[in-house]
Amino acid sequence: xxxxxxxxxxxxxxxxxxxxxxxxxxxxxxxxxxxxxxxxxxxxxxxxxxxxxxxxxxxxxxxxxxxxxxxxxxxxxxxxxxxxxxxxxxxxxxxxxxxxxxxxxxxxxxxxxxxxxxxxx
Numbered sequence: 001x002x003x004x005x006x007x008x009x010x011x012x013x014x015x016x017x018x019x020x021x022x023x024x025x026x027x028x029x030x031x032x033x034x035x036x037x038x039x040x041x042x043x044x045x046x047x048x049x050x051x052x053x054x055x056x057x058x059x060x061x062x063x064x065x066x067x068x069x070x071x072x073x074x075x076x077x078x079x080x081x082x083x084x085x086x087x088x089x090x091x092x093x094x095x096x097x098x099x100x101x102x103x104x105x106x107x108x109x110x111x112x113x114x115x116x117x118x119x120x121x
Contacts, residue, residue, distance in 0.1 A: 002119050003027040005046040007037040007063070008081070009055040013104065017050060017081070020108040021115070034058030038066050041073045047119055050111075051098070053082040053089065061096055068097035077118040081106065 004026045006017050014030055021028060029044050031037040033055045041049060049067070053060035060080060067073040077100075080093040085103035093101050100114045 001025060001027045002047040003029065003044060004115070005029050005031060005037065005040055005044060005049045007031045007034070007040075007049060007055070007060070008052040009033055010052070013052065013081075013106075016106055017111075020106065020111055024112060024115075034060060034063030034066075037063045038070075038073070041067055041076060042070065045072070046076060048115060049076055049078045050081045050115075051078050053080060053084050053093070061092060064093065064096040064098055079111075079114055079118070081111070 004021060006014055006028060008014050009032050018028055029040060031040045035058045051060045051064060064078055078098045079100045079102055080098045081102045083104045090101050099118055102111055102114060
């Protein structure tokens, strides 16, 4: 079973993501901010990370940068999931190494299609 790390400081968003992905039979683990995301990714070695940008302690951009710098996590696909859909934020996400970008509110079909594409499932 593929493991996905969901990273968001909003419990509502995490609940939504879990609902969308529960039908697809993934092992889901969560983190509430960027610092926790880097720790969890290193420990859990998920197959994919859904990463919010606007979070306390460490934002998603910095978390993405750190995940890409670590040999243990550099190859894990990352999808940024955020309200920040402006071109400069999308560009920044790709520059830092994210594989894809989804804006909130989440479109469940778009999200699952992108996940399946990256996981090859």
